[in-house]
Amino acid sequence: ACGALSALEGEPDRNVFELRAPPVTAGQCSGARGTELVVELPKARGTLDSPRIMIRPSVLETQYLPDAIWGDPVPVMVQRLLVETLGNYDAFGHVGREPLGLAGDYAMISEISDFNAELQDKGALIRMTVEAQLIREMDASVVGRSRFEVTTESPSTKTNDLIPAFDAASLQLITEMTAWALGRA
Secondary structure, three states, X not given: OHHHHHHHOXXXXXXEEOOOOOOOOOOOOOOOOOOEEEEOOOEEOOOOOOOEEEEEEEOOEEEEEEEEEEOOOHHHHHHHHHHHHHHXXXXXXXXXXXXXXXXXXXXXXXXXXXXXXXXXXXXXXXXXXXXXXXXXXXXXXXXXEEEEEEEEEEOOOOHHHHHHHHHHHHHHHHHHHHHHXXXXX
8 A cells, every 4th residue: 555655646636527417407308219329439639538638828739737637538528428418318218338239229429629728818718629420320321410619718727717617618518419419319
């Protein structure tokens, strides 16, 4: 145990944050269907495939908050939020990361291109961009394709201001993606 503690001494103290799934609102649920939706792990470039919270001082520069991280890498967190939110609706018989059998009825595939804070003169702009496709597994046809882009402002670049802005942007992003998927499947 002492060896494990000494190995951690070189690591900086970082707070760990998780984003919330949007609540299910009354009237948005339909009767349960027997269909299965698999939410595949979103793709993301290396700088986003990390639990570190990305900030962009300029268009070409990537940095990370020194005092905070996400509980999971960004793609895993987005997948978890989508599975949790879509699973809260009774529109599908099963929503998961993997199919129950060999293949699900539908698969949501996506790619995250932005999930960061862009520094501005005053504060920061939180930007989240995801390209998503809904695929019918039986014939591998694209049922729907959409680009989701959400921005939210943070009054400062302090972690205590940035995290609530990330949460607000994420709530909006996941809400939009969920409504889109429910309308296509």
